[in-house]
């Protein structure tokens with residue numbers, strides 16, 4: 175079945191108020207003028223979610239968080255709960271990004287708990303999985319991705335409340351990408367695993383994004399691959415023209 179692509183920008187820890195607003199408003203203006211063949215989402219730092227949700231309301235540009243806590247409230251200094259993101263107007267939240275798995279030692283069980291909290295709050299969870307370079311070199315890519323998928327996907331996951339992002343850690347911010355057969359192999363493996371959890375129809379509807387050094391020059395090739403249903407974009411999501419060019423590259 176035809177899955178509508180999702181092009182999602184992960185701004186990471188970038189953007190003060192003026193830059194972030196200009197970037198989101200620039201994308202929203204283009205979106206209103208000529209909708210691309212994809213759903214568009216930006217995930218700014220949490221500090222900008224409120225302002226961006228107000229600024230782009232009604233444009234069709236969705237706004238998401240980059241992380242949430244597994245609990246809805248409580249003594250967790252510095253953390254942000256899923257209902258807080260929802261309260262501001264966010265529709266999505268990224269969980270289990272490799273930078274959080276590395277910087278904050280997040281485990282599959284924690285990512286799964288965060289995704290559960292996201293679902294309970296009515297957010298779409300974008301669950302990130304991907305192997306390191308050492309794991310790929312050791313021939314363990316499919317094993318690692320499979321473990322992360324099984325361990326991070328919550329029981330209540332559906333094709334409507336969940337998106338998977340395959341992000342090879344060694345391709346993030348490096349300018350390197352896997353070969354197209356390598357991308358196809360992993361995406362097909364993820365869809366096969368999804369079949370066991372969501373059933374054949376659910377797996378068929380599940381969106382599986384590719385992330386890692388996607389940019390205007392390689393987006394068309396990557397987005398045309400079987401089982402690639404969009405992109406999770408870091409660096410190239412910080413410029414209106416680059417993000418827009420990627421959105422326009424969807425088949």
Ligand code: 13P
Pocket residue numbers: 184271341345346347348349385386387388406407408409410
């Ligand atoms: P880059 O596009 O900068 O490689 O980052 C990818 C990423 O980590 C998106 O979540």
